[in-house]
Amino acid sequence: MREIRIAVVGAGPAGIYAADILTREHPGATVDVIERLPAPYGLVRYGVAPDHPRIKEIIKALHRVLGRDEIRFLGNVDYGTDIKLDELRRFYDAVIFATGAIADRPLDVPGIDLPGSHGAADFVSWYAGHPDVPRTWPLDAESVAVIGAGNVALDIARMLAKPADEQLTTEIAQNVYDGLRANRARDVHVFARRGPAQIKFSPMELRELSHSPSVDVIVHPEGFEIDEAGQQAISRNKGTRLVVDTLLKYLEAEPTGAPNRIHIHLCQAPVRVHGTERVEGLRTERTELQGDGTARRTGEFTDTDVQAVYRAVGYLSTHLPDVPFDHGVGVVPNDAGRVLDLDGTAVPGAYVTGWIKRGPVGLIGHTKSDAAETVASLLADLDGLLADLDGLPGPEMPARSAVIQHLAAGGTEVVTWDGWQRLDAHEAALGTAAGRERIKVVPRDEMLRRAAG
Structure with missing residues (x-):
């Protein structure tokens, strides 16, 4: 050819x-x-x-x-x-x-642009050591809301609830570790619009929430509904069945008294972020499954005191x-x-x-x-x-x-590829010196210097 x-x-x-x-x-x-x-x-x-x-x-x-x-x-x-x-x-x-x-897909609710409201993509880029985002992140909220029913929402909840020292076996960058050490979050609330059979968590991600001895996972019984469409999804899809089984185990488990908690709220749709100068709370509306996998709003509202909101409703x-x-x-x-x-x-x-x-x-x-x-x-x-x-x-x-x-x-x-291999080897060497697999280099200028040799 x-x-x-x-x-x-x-x-x-x-x-x-x-x-x-x-x-x-x-x-x-x-x-x-x-x-x-x-x-x-x-x-x-x-x-x-x-x-x-x-x-x-x-x-x-x-x-x-x-x-x-x-x-x-x-x-x-x-x-x-x-x-x-x-x-x-x-x-x-x-x-x-x-x-x-x-980029983050927008969420059109009043108050979503208040200080203390963040897009998931921005936070993920920060803790993953992206070179083009700020080196620091505000982590002064003791109670946090995460809006979303996918794996990114679980990642954010876990990163906020898990102590920074438990990340020291990973490639976490030094500035991210320093930021997470100052994190004040103790309660992280994850809100999903629909029920346990409709959420998009993967079984592995959901099980990993409880792997830290410092974190209790609490599934709230309100909204734990399985409609006809949910029953069909459970019967034909192994992943859905495993997710529902894991949620049931969390629902039935007694809290251990761990210092940090991840709360999972089902059938709750966000309607407003409260606050004047910054985030002070989140209002959600109870939804009710319709039997076909969709949900309707019920007019029943709940206010949760939080000082930060993360919207994990999709990338764009x-x-x-x-x-x-x-x-x-x-x-x-x-x-x-x-x-x-x-x-x-x-x-x-x-x-x-x-x-x-x-x-x-x-x-x-x-x-x-x-x-x-x-x-x-x-x-x-x-x-x-x-x-x-x-x-x-x-x-x-x-x-x-x-x-x-x-x-x-x-x-x-x-x-070039040779330049990346030099940078890759440098990150691995940083990790070896600290007893880890690698430590990620964050600043772009340093990445370029290391790639140039």
């Missing part, structure tokens, strides 16, 4: 899987994975709580892919700033956007320069991964995969199949993309060195 040059924008699992599948399906392909951060792996590195080493095992597989000769990592390159779409077209036959979803993709975007659903319009313009026609040589393609849903398995669909579309379009003896249009500068020279001329300090 004729050699083809492909750019993948985004070095999270979606982008890396796309590069892997593409180079295996088309032996003549070389791929540059372009990432705005100096480190690869996306939300696996910057969206997973530090005490989840089993989930981070996926990094080993992603590392093997990026280490292949036909795939090249170009870090610290910001699409839209350091390089634009028309520039990418000069160097590549096609571009696959895999930039994911890193952001608009990429020069790429069509559907702001209503937060994705790039596409047909099986082919980017569609506003009139529904395919944008030549532009593709998407991952959350920016389908929205922030699904696990790693979905990401792989999603990437396979996009790659299949790209390969099916090759005849219209490639330059051949008949003079069809192709990249103006297809040499692998050309894009590096272009970025260097613009003053971009590119972190």
